[in-house]
Amino acid sequence: MSLSASALLAADEAISGNIGTVAYGIATLGPGIGVGIIFGLGVQAIARQPEAEQVAFRYMLIGFAVVEALALIGFVVPFVFT
């Protein structure tokens, strides 16, 4: 077996795939924790003042939208930076 053929086989066994998948995985770390904090503390706020349920849920949704956007942008980014 020549040197070039063995190098080819070595490449076949190496790690493969698109690094963009890892990028999305990392991009979910912060929003995953952040949205958890919003809804976790929001449930506590509603339990403390049940009559403020409407107001609390409105701000929970605003916070959820702006945080979740970061993760969804992470889904689009591998298409942008090809």
Add this chain to the structure above:
Amino acid sequence: MSLSASALLAADEAISGNIGTVAYGIATLGPGIGVGIIFGLGVQAIARQPEAEQVAFRYMLIGFAVVEALALIGFVVPFVFT
């Protein structure tokens, strides 16, 4: 043993696999912690105001759904970015 043969064996011992598997693993870190925060604080809210159990559990489920979606998208992403 020739140089080419030893290089081939070295390649057999190297790390192999698809980087998408690591991507999913990373994608579970944030949602895993986030859902934990939601249910942890939700249980505390129910313990503080047991009469608000229905309301608290509803918002816990809403928060759980939007956070868990991030991890499930991480399962699909390696199929998208091939």
Add this chain to the structure above:
Amino acid sequence: MSLSASALLAADEAISGNIGTVAYGIATLGPGIGVGIIFGLGVQAIARQPEAEQVAFRYMLIGFAVVEALALIGFVVPFVFT
């Protein structure tokens, strides 16, 4: 097969993609958690003092803007450092 051709095939099987995608993913970690903290504690502040909703929301937006800017800069950075 020549050495150059095998090296080319090896590149085809390796990890592909732009490392800038990973950079954006990392750039969302802090803002994702940070904005979650802002809105989570903001909802708690509004539930504690519902009459201070306007003031609390104003400062929540200020904090959100300066934190989210970090993530959006992370989207532009791969274009700057080409």
